[in-house]
Amino acid sequence: MVDFDESRGLVCFEFNVSKEFCHSGDVVQGGFVTAMLDIAMSHAIFASNPDAVGLSSLEINTSYLEVSRAGWLRAEGIILKNGYKTGFLEGRLYNEQGQLTATASTVARIQRKAAV
Numbered sequence: 001m002v003d004f005d006e007s008r009g010l011v012c013f014e015f016n017v018s019k020e021f022c023h024s025g026d027v028v029q030g031g032f033v034t035a036m037l038d039i040a041m042s043h044a045i046f047a048s049n050p051d052a053v054g055l056s057s058l059e060i061n062t063s064y065l066e067v068s069r070a071g072w073l074r075a076e077g078i079i080l081k082n083g084y085k086t087g088f089l090e091g092r093l094y095n096e097q098g099q100l101t102a103t104a105s106t107v108a109r110i111q112r113k114a115a116v
Contacts, residue, residue, distance in 0.1 A: 004047045009079030011044045019070045026070040034062045037091035037104035040077030045087050045110060048079060054111030055087070066101040068093060073101075085110055 003012040013036065019025070021032045042055045074094045081088040091104040 001043055001047070006048065009044055009048050009082065011040055011047050011077050013040050013043070013075045013077075015073045015075065017068075017070050017073055022070050028068040028070060028073075030062070030064060033064065033068050033093060033102050034060060034104060036073065036075045037062060037077070037093055037102065038106070040075035041089040041091045041104065041106050042077070042108070044077040044079050044089055045082070045108065048082060049110065049112070051113045052110050053113055056109045056111070058107045058109055060104060060106045062102060062104045064102050066095075066099060068095065068101040072096045083110070084112070 001011055002014050015036055017028050022028055038060060045052050045055055076092045078090050079087060080090055087108045087110050089106050089108065092100055093102040095101050
């Protein structure tokens with residue numbers, strides 16, 4: 001994680017993806033694209049909620065807007081709604097040129113520390 005904006009519930013991650021995670025030369029496999037977005041979205045909850053101890057994705061929808069290629073990628077996760085048990089999140093993936101290559105949305109169940 002390279003950035004956290006608490007007021008917006010936004011976290012940013014940077015990845016340097018090697019060709020080992022690619023197919024067709026340097027095209028990042030879609031599952032890895034979704035994983036990077038999922039990491040950013042999940043950590044938006046963890047960074048904003050010190051009592052969150054777990055997060056289970058109930059649904060993830062990924063849209064591939066452009067090819068994501070090996071190299072530097074930036075994933076942003078933002079909280080749309082932070083409920084007590086359920087979170088609604090969005091993610092965006094950018095390449096080194098700043099082009100938006102993929103987006104995701106998720107509904108997640110938030111697990112919190114037990115009340116003492």
